[in-house]
Amino acid sequence: xxxxxxxxxxxxxxxxxxxxxxxxxxxxxxxxxxxxxxxxxxxxxxxxxxxxxxxxxxxxxxxxxxxxxxxxxxxxxxxxxxxxxxxxxxxxxxxxxxxxxxxxxxxxxxxxxxxxxxxxxxxxxxxxxxxxxxxxxxxxxxxxxxxxxxxxxxxxxxxxxxxxxxxxxxxxxxxxxxxxxxxxxxxxxxxxxxxxxxxxxxxxxxxxxxxxxxxxxxxxxxxxxxxxxxxxxxxxxxxxxxxxxxxxxxxxxxxxxxxxxxxxxxxxxxxxxxxxxxxxxxxxxxxxxxxxxxxxxxxxxxxxxxxxxxxxxxxxxxxxxxxxxxxxxxxxxxxxxxxxxxxxxxxxxxxxxxxxxxxxxxxxxxxxxxxxxxxxx
Amino acid sequence: xxxxxxxxxxxxxxxxxxxxxxxxxxxxxxxxxxxxxxxxxxxxxxxxxxxxxxxxxxxxxxxxxxxxxxxxxxxxxxxxxxxxxxxxxxxxxxxxxxxxxxxxxxxxxxxxxxxxxxxxxxxxxxxxxxxxxxxxxxxxxxxxxxxxxxxxxxxxxxxxxxxxxxxxxxxxxxxxxxxxxxxxxxxxxxxxxxxxxxxxxxxxxxxxxxxxxxxxxxxxxxxxxxxxx
Amino acid sequence: xxxxxxxxxxxxxxxxxxxxxxxxxxxxxxxxxxxxxxxxxxxxxxxxxxxxxxxxxxxxxxxxxxxxxxxxxxxxxxxxxxxxxxxxxxxxxxxxxxxxxxxxxxxxxxxxxxxxxxxxxxxxxxxxxxxxxxxxxxxxxxxxxxxxxxxxxxxxxxxxxxxxxxxxxxxxxxxxxxxxxxxxxxxxxxxxxxxxxxxxxxxxxxxxxxxxxxxxxxxxxxxxxxxxxxxxxxxxxxxxxxxxxxxxxxxxxxxxxxxxxxxxxxxxxxxxxxxxx
Numbered sequence: 013x014x015x016x017x018x019x020x021x022x023x024x025x026x027x028x029x030x031x032x033x034x035x036x037x038x039x040x041x042x043x044x045x046x047x048x049x050x051x052x053x054x055x056x057x058x059x060x061x062x063x064x065x066x067x068x069x070x071x072x073x074x075x076x077x078x079x080x081x082x083x084x085x086x087x088x089x090x091x092x093x094x095x096x097x098x099x100x101x102x103x104x105x106x107x108x109x110x111x112x113x114x115x116x117x118x119x120x121x122x123x124x125x126x127x128x129x130x131x132x133x134x135x136x137x138x139x140x141x142x143x144x145x146x147x148x149x150x151x152x153x154x155x156x157x158x159x160x161x162x163x164x165x166x167x168x169x170x171x172x173x174x175x176x177x178x179x180x181x182x183x184x185x186x187x188x189x190x191x192x193x194x195x196x197x198x199x200x201x202x203x204x205x206x207x208x209x210x211x212x213x214x215x216x217x218x219x220x221x222x223x224x225x226x227x228x229x230x231x232x233x234x235x236x237x238x239x240x241x242x243x244x245x246x247x248x249x250x251x252x253x254x255x256x257x258x259x260x261x262x263x264x265x266x267x268x269x270x271x272x273x274x275x276x277x278x279x280x281x282x283x284x285x286x287x288x289x290x291x292x293x294x295x296x297x298x299x300x301x302x303x304x305x306x307x308x309x310x311x312x313x314x315x316x317x318x319x320x321x322x323x324x325x326x327x328x329x330x331x332x333x334x335x336x337x338x339x340x341x342x343x344x345x346x347x348x349x350x351x352x353x354x355x356x357x358x359x360x361x362x363x364x365x366x367x368x369x370x371x372x373x374x375x376x377x378x379x380x381x382x383x384x385x386x387x388x389x
Numbered sequence: 390x391x392x393x394x395x396x397x398x399x400x401x402x403x404x405x406x407x408x409x410x411x412x413x414x415x416x417x418x419x420x421x422x423x424x425x426x427x428x429x430x431x432x433x434x435x436x437x438x439x440x441x442x443x444x445x446x447x448x449x450x451x452x453x454x455x456x457x458x459x460x461x462x463x464x465x466x467x468x469x470x471x472x473x474x475x476x477x478x479x480x481x482x483x484x485x486x487x488x489x490x491x492x493x494x495x496x497x498x499x500x501x502x503x504x505x506x507x508x509x510x511x512x513x514x515x516x517x518x519x520x521x522x523x524x525x526x527x528x529x530x531x532x533x534x535x536x537x538x539x540x541x542x543x544x545x546x547x548x549x550x551x552x553x554x555x556x557x558x559x560x561x562x563x564x565x566x567x568x569x570x571x572x573x574x575x576x577x578x579x580x581x582x583x584x585x586x587x588x589x590x591x592x593x594x595x596x597x598x599x600x601x602x603x604x605x606x607x608x609x610x611x612x613x614x615x616x617x618x
Numbered sequence: 619x620x621x622x623x624x625x626x627x628x629x630x631x632x633x634x635x636x637x638x639x640x641x642x643x644x645x646x647x648x649x650x651x652x653x654x655x656x657x658x659x660x661x662x663x664x665x666x667x668x669x670x671x672x673x674x675x676x677x678x679x680x681x682x683x684x685x686x687x688x689x690x691x692x693x694x695x696x697x698x699x700x701x702x703x704x705x706x707x708x709x710x711x712x713x714x715x716x717x718x719x720x721x722x723x724x725x726x727x728x729x730x731x732x733x734x735x736x737x738x739x740x741x742x743x744x745x746x747x748x749x750x751x752x753x754x755x756x757x758x759x760x761x762x763x764x765x766x767x768x769x770x771x772x773x774x775x776x777x778x779x780x781x782x783x784x785x786x787x788x789x790x791x792x793x794x795x796x797x798x799x800x801x802x803x804x805x806x807x808x809x810x811x812x813x814x815x816x817x818x819x820x821x822x823x824x825x826x827x828x829x830x831x832x833x834x835x836x837x838x839x840x841x842x843x844x845x846x847x848x849x850x851x852x853x854x855x856x857x858x859x860x861x862x863x864x865x866x867x868x869x870x871x872x873x874x875x876x877x878x879x880x881x882x883x884x885x886x887x888x889x890x891x892x893x894x895x
Contacts, residue, residue, distance in 0.1 A: 015627070015631055016627060018630055018631050018634040019626075019627050019630040019631070019634075021634075022630055022634060022637060022748065022749070022752050023748070023752075025641075025752050025755050025756050025759070026748065026751050026752040026755045027755070028755065028759065029752070029754065029755020029756050029757070029758045029759045030751060030754065030755040030758070030803065031755075032758060032759065032762070033755070033758040033783075033796060034799070034800060036758075036781075036782070036783045037783050037798055037799065039783075040781055040783045040784060072778070072779070072780060072781075072784070073780065073781065073784035073785075073788070074784065074787070074788045089787065089798070092799045092801050092802070093797045093798060093799045093801050093802025093803075093805060093806075094801050094802070094805065094867065096798075097863070097867060098862075098863045098864045098867060099863055109862070117859075117860045117861075117862070118857075118858050118859045118860050119859075120859055434895060437729070437730055438729070438890070438891070439726065439729055439730075439893070439894070439895040440893075440894045440895065441826075441891055441892050441893075441894070456731075456732050456733055456734055456735075457732060458732075459730050459731065459732040460732045463730070464726070464730060466723075466726055468721065468722065468723060469721070469722045470722065470723055470724060470725075470726035470727045471722065471724065471727060472632075472722065472724055473720070473721070473722045483628075486624055487621060487624065487731050487732065487733065488731075488732060489732070511722070512722075
């Protein structure tokens, strides 16, 4: 009965050791800055869907990844072990799983491959069929109101693989745009699934299949919010050739606009180069972005009229703050994060609809902070 | 009463016990006799559930062996079963910790009787003292039945005498004892019942008193008859 | 219950010698690592200053500051951990087999105790898990000691002060030993306990049926692996990713608990009816 001291020593080491580890862990978490989006003026509900993300890096320890929304800051490292194992998805995917748990089952990734409006949600995924050694497109479609679901497997036909660029929906037709790879080349492919007729048609909008031509790649000009309904889409074909030194270089770029309502593709003249780079597109207007040491200029260009509209100019808060500028276009509004200011501006009349300010509990930690991504929930 | 009913035990294809049945009563010393390797130890192990049997049944006071049976019956094997690093004192402590029927007074009696030093480590003891310690740890439990496996093998003459003496004292009285041996000489005069085993079978089970009185034979005489004849 | 606690205390006493030696060994070697890394660093700075005629600032600029990471990611630090892990793995087997082997077969005594035999299983399982956690706890305390000695040894301009918790979380290997929250510790070491339980069952199968038992033990290990892998395999191969990660994790946890229960049931049966001394 008297021989308990070893057990007591062992248990003491266990409790003190593990206990101080847990205490130290939470102390480290507490030293990270807490950010908050403070409402300054305007309609607060506009900011509720905004999710900013980035990192805090003080150079001493590994960067701490964080997201910031109207509720506050969340650091990756603060998530519990189980939460980290389960993993974090993008804010849109989290919202969709929340709203449509059954439908979203089995959806492995969401990027450019889905479409959502008030009535429908459509997801297209390229899947590999091991038994037939072919790739297919799995198309799922949900009518939000009735809860009716359609799941279709679209066969790629003569294609070996398809990289999905965009999904759109218009009048009972789901359109999937992809860069398709054939055994003799590639092309921009449009697959239209007619929900009423339960039928799929596949068109090659652009192709590059001749033996001796240069390599060509097809891509999409990025839209700010990839899943929203768009009147037009802009595609880009980039021709690449081998230089004499054996390097790959761009030989030429062409732009095309696709009219979603008419389902027609036509060439598009974009005044690139002289206005900076294309940094946004909302279905009708292309946004060029140009930076000088003092300011950032965003120039809207209407593709239908082929004319420029008035610039938006943002002063840089300080020169080093290049990572703290970010903007997105959603629902006719311009969302801008400039340094610590979050602003929502009506694109039509340039009126500020919302203004918010990001506050930090410890000003000194500001220089280690980067918020380089803006998303909508 | 310990009842062993039709117990069959196989090691692989080899049948070590071929349907053994006998009983051992409280207050009697029952001796399992046979040469080495006839399954005597296996029977004791089987009673204590230290080895599984293939068929048959073993009952102690009419009940199957469970954890509470171990407060009623003790087994003293022919090797030490305590941690070698323990002193005799620590070993007694250990027994006292787990057994409600541990009787420290009796243990002290044994210490004195066997002239053992409780501070000695078990691993340093001589063969004879190891056997005595074994006996001490087993017999200081206030149990009804005692199983002893070859208590006399391989130890010096004086220790054998001392151990044999134990059987005649109150330290054994009233208990049921099953003892195995291949040399009957030391205890022939002590045993009440003999069970002769060979090749996994019982040749003969008899009451030593009766056979002496009725046929005028000693245990050795019966053994000679059975094994030679 | 009282007998279980007594048995566990008894097992702690038996493992304590190993445990205390491992702790001493870990601390000793890791401290040598601290002194060695500091010495190496000082040597480099000194040789740059004397042989290359550099100023202190220039030498510092060339070599860079010294951080505790140099110690923590060195073999002086990881070596003793590996050895401790190896020792504990070995002890999983030793904790059973030593009862049978040698001149003194203690298994007789253990099996004849007037208590449920499964308590022997539980006390050994708890001993392994608690001893492991004790080593983990000790390692953290040792880290704190080593880090403060390190900070005292390295003079100011050369020192890059780091928090050990950050250093732990940055190394995939070390952060496996130190999951960063309580639920992680419970999950990781809980799963460890399940695996130890499976190994115990395998050992008892061998102890009950010897050669044939080894085959049964291997078979049991395969079945357990299949059960534990099933949530992932079924989701990938049959359900096309139907389950969300949280649901897979939950199913896996249920499977692990099931495996533990099956191990206990089998071990109980083996200890009661099949075990051989």
